Amino acid sequence: MTAQPLPDSSIASLMKPLGDAARGAARALARAEGARRNQALAAAAANIRAASSDILAANERDLAAARQRELPPAMLDRLALDDARLEAMAAGVEAVRELPDPVGQVMAEWERPNGLRIQRVRVPLGVVAIIYESRPNVTADASALCLKAGNAVILRGGSESFHSSRAIHACFGPALTDAGLPSACVQMVPTTDRAAVGYLLSEMVDAIDVVIPRGGRGLIERVQREARVPVLGHLEGICHVYVDRDADPDMAREIVLNAKLRRTGICGAAETLLIDEACADEVVRELTRALREAGCEVRGDESIRALDQGVLPASEADWSTEYLDAVISARRVAGVDGALAHIARYGSGHTEAIVTADPQTAERFLAGADSAIVLHNASTQFADGGEFGMGAEIGIATGRLHARGPVGAEQLTSFNYRVRGSGQVRP
């Protein structure tokens, strides 16, 4: 761990070999059977269990430094590991091992009139760089998913979790070599110097096929500003629940409470409640009161505050704030079109839900909301690869290229075309 910024030449001499090694490891991985990758995953899970006391000791170092820096309790909680979390981490690696092997899957197959037989076949992406913040479990989750998909990975965790991540990373090297794979299939940037991220984003175009940033707005904006390598973006989730005039009030209440409060710190948590102007006053009051009684602060527009005096005033900034906390903004809108207009203006393209009993209104919303995930009569907290049946995920991509929505092993692949002929030439 580096306390002082390193000179540019040191950064280059640290990072360039990482890139070269990753490229070589990716080539070896692309040739390796799926059984080898699975063997490495099984061994990594076993190593995590066997190294639990080392990992917890490293985590204690990170926690001590974080307490000294007086980091907020939510961040300390994200950082903290215990036996249960370590076991969940190891079990997560095993669950990824159990997923079907995406590499070599024939995605499509057809024959041309001239007899050429064309296949589209999944292949690894190559080298994936993951830049993340305080959660140390990302070290294991991301490494496992990348390995499953046949990719080499370069990890750059947050400085708060540096020792924890390093201890988890140490479980992968021996697992890889035991399986006959290069330990460089999973590498970790060996410094917390911020310049290393700059170098990775701008100077490693030949070494890295895609960068996946996981974290807050500051990180994402830095990556978008500096990256010369392709980025699979994971923007914040400004998720909306729209309660339509034709919503069943009980269903609306259950969905709103779950979408906001089941877990407030995940990107699929609802941040804004949109209520149809045509809803009865009593329906509005019931929603805001239920939220407040469940411990949620509600910040509403004038029309909502007029109905429930416990609602605080919302400012313009509230409509584009990801609280990740027990706070929700609330506004009345002119029907489904009003809701769609609000979402187009303030949303982050992540996840939106409508509650309505009218199928036509639902279809209008599903077709009109331009977000990665759009739900009818279900909670936004279903925005999750596991809930979609895709296994583990690295996150929810909010960009429009390549992967959108949950990014699991399958989304971490590319493909190529394999054409079999019998001497065809083109006329």
Next chain:
Amino acid sequence: MTAQPLPDSSIASLMKPLGDAARGAARALARAEGARRNQALAAAAANIRAASSDILAANERDLAAARQRELPPAMLDRLALDDARLEAMAAGVEAVRELPDPVGQVMAEWERPNGLRIQRVRVPLGVVAIIYESRPNVTADASALCLKAGNAVILRGGSESFHSSRAIHACFGPALTDAGLPSACVQMVPTTDRAAVGYLLSEMVDAIDVVIPRGGRGLIERVQREARVPVLGHLEGICHVYVDRDADPDMAREIVLNAKLRRTGICGAAETLLIDEACADEVVRELTRALREAGCEVRGDESIRALDQGVLPASEADWSTEYLDAVISARRVAGVDGALAHIARYGSGHTEAIVTADPQTAERFLAGADSAIVLHNASTQFADGGEFGMGAEIGIATGRLHARGPVGAEQLTSFNYRVRGSGQVRP
């Protein structure tokens, strides 16, 4: 057309409104029925036919300037339009109109144990910027494909074809408004100032969803260096044909001649011939002589020159040169693994072919060559969306994210997840 570089403020004031208008047009397009987009395409084709004399006059202006600048004949040929080429352009737009509508297609559909029904549905990408060079027909082809896929497009053609492209572009505006769509669905950068490209690449992150560069190495490298927007890369095609020890000599000759010489100016043309060391001398001689007799210059390594004195010496640079001309480099390699090693080192990830009668060798090559398209016993000139049965294409993408290989209307789409429930909340 601007002869003097514009000040930065003028570039911004030209380009920013283009971006805003494209974003608005993309929203309108995303809501429009496929029938409207098809109506606009039919009208655009009719307008191209009706405006043929205007387009040819504009083309004559470009040609006169190009002759004055003494551009090479190959470039003049790429630039020149005539009645037949105009008719092909109009017919091309109509062919795109006939393609199945990708927008709204359900790509996958499944139900979860909790009753949630999940669909993955194709949606437009949004705003596509195309940066291309001298071929004016790209103006019509790219506009048609983007429209078909529900995208707004911003075109930036080469300065050599500026007037031609402007005349072709003028056929789309009225076609769009007649169909009830904004004319800003197809816009053209109104200046040839190079700073406009820089602005587009670096300042229009919010306005543009993807940039597709079509052109030579200089353009592609500039785009990769400057782009802050996502890029769908179309690298040059350093395509290889590998003739294996088990190749049928006649098939090998037919495929090599076709791959190199059917058309030398396309990206799928072969540039390097790799011949197994284990091939008989006579097979090698027959290949190089057939090429030379067909008018192709052959630049070979020492072992090939020893067999055919008409072969010129190849330098190291030849292995990474895209000739786009009747020139081929030739080298003997140590079997299929030697061929794969050469391709990994010098290839551009575009298209490679193997000629062999041994199915195991063929499979080793198909699995081992990490290029967008890999063929067995067929010519590299099949690297084409039309030949794949995908309709028209913008080009062959050589990147690993999103689209790889031929980029047609389907590849110009994104998708989202639409989830239908009955009140589900997440436990």
